[in-house]
Amino acid sequence: MLSSIYLTGASIDPGELSQVQNTAARNSNSQADWRTFAMTRLTNHGLKVINPLELPWTETEFNFDEAIDLAGTSDQRVRRALELIDQSDGLLANIERANYGTAMEIFYAHRSGKLVTVFGAAPFSPWVASHSQARFNDIDLALRYIIGNQPRSAPVDWAIHYESQLAERYEQMPPYGEPDYKFMGGQLPILVLAPHATAFFREGEFQEQESFTGAMAALMNRRTGCHTLSSNYCLVADPCYYQDTPFKAIIKDVIKNGQVGLVFMLMGATWQEAPGLQISFYGESKGYDFENRLRLKLGALEEIGPQKQDDYIKPLAGFISEEMKVPVLSVRMSKRYRMPRLQGMLFNKAADSLTAFLTECGAELSTMKRY
Numbered sequence: 248m249l250s251s252i253y254l255t256g257a258s259i260d261p262g263e264l265s266q267v268q269n270t271a272a273r274n275s276n277s278q279a280d281w282r283t284f285a286m287t288r289l290t291n292h293g294l295k296v297i298n299p300l301e302l303p304w305t306e307t308e309f310n311f312d313e314a315i316d317l318a319g320t321s322d323q324r325v326r327r328a329l330e331l332i333d334q335s336d337g338l339l340a341n342i343e344r345a346n347y348g349t350a351m352e353i354f355y356a357h358r359s360g361k362l363v364t365v366f367g368a369a370p371f372s373p374w375v376a377s378h379s380q381a382r383f384n385d386i387d388l389a390l391r392y393i394i395g396n397q398p399r400s401a402p403v404d405w406a407i408h409y410e411s412q413l414a415e416r417y418e419q420m421p422p423y424g425e426p427d428y429k430f431m432g433g434q435l436p437i438l439v440l441a442p443h444a445t446a447f448f449r450e451g452e453f454q455e456q457e458s459f460t461g462a463m464a465a466l467m468n469r470r471t472g473c474h475t476l477s478s479n480y481c482l483v484a485d486p487c488y489y490q491d492t493p494f495k496a497i498i499k500d501v502i503k504n505g506q507v508g509l510v511f512m513l514m515g516a517t518w519q520e521a522p523g524l525q526i527s528f529y530g531e532s533k534g535y536d537f538e539n540r541l542r543l544k545l546g547a548l549e550e551i552g553p554q555k556q557d558d559y560i561k562p563l564a565g566f567i568s569e570e571m572k573v574p575v576l577s578v579r580m581s582k583r584y585r586m587p588r589l590q591g592m593l594f595n596k597a598a599d600s601l602t603a604f605l606t607e608c609g610a611e612l613s614t615m616k617r618y
Contacts, residue, residue, distance in 0.1 A: 510574070530569070
């Protein structure tokens, strides 16, 4: 699984970086700041870099006269930053300049069990020393340390941490103005859905979440580079069952604007359902035989029963396969495959099988471009 590093810290001028970086910059005639320098080095060594510059804000932009109105709220950019840290294995912080946001992100990442590496001028604050694993005076040494100690999270540990964050929103309605779904883009022409990752309502009845389908979908994005879309708060209307939902609208937009040759739905099954893995297919295979390929991959876990059409997902699957003309493959997984704390081996095996399937089909779809 590709290691990912989150970058934090205020941007500084190239002239303020270490002598090592300045030498490298002169040799390459580059005027890049520390983030570009770090991204280049880390990606060249096979790491994924998360650079949250799409969330800019200044620490003096808030009007203190509005403090009472802001009480009890959480800035969307802050929530997004914390989500990105949750998806990372480690954090690299530039502390050349004091920054409230950087300090909070260091604290959060350390408390979440991430590898925290900082660089800046010594001596380091006791707070920094207590909430980081490694501290350096220049960026080159910090990057060497990260490259030599790539912080890979085991799939089980990563999924448990991801789901623990999601669990706080299982039964929570989205804050005003926020969507109830979470989209994670990728390069693979496959869209993985986890529409019941959180609780939802169907025909006026409250339905519990299908736990760890959201974590599994996010893990597939991380391992294969597929697109993923999952519920992120409690849904007032089951997107699989009802015609007009924000979740369905974003699916339509992703398929129209992106290159998607297959939609893969991750659903949960109860303890009583047998077999523990059920597969259903909707639409035209277009010569790829997706269903049998998945049966072959998952068949190593247990015998897969005959295709079973699920009335509760037919409206959404039918819309995608018939109106959007994209085939849909659905797998219902027993809870024993979705209990990484107690059944870590089964969770790993299921994740490995799905990773192999998505990687294989995605590579072929990309090569043939038959979608």
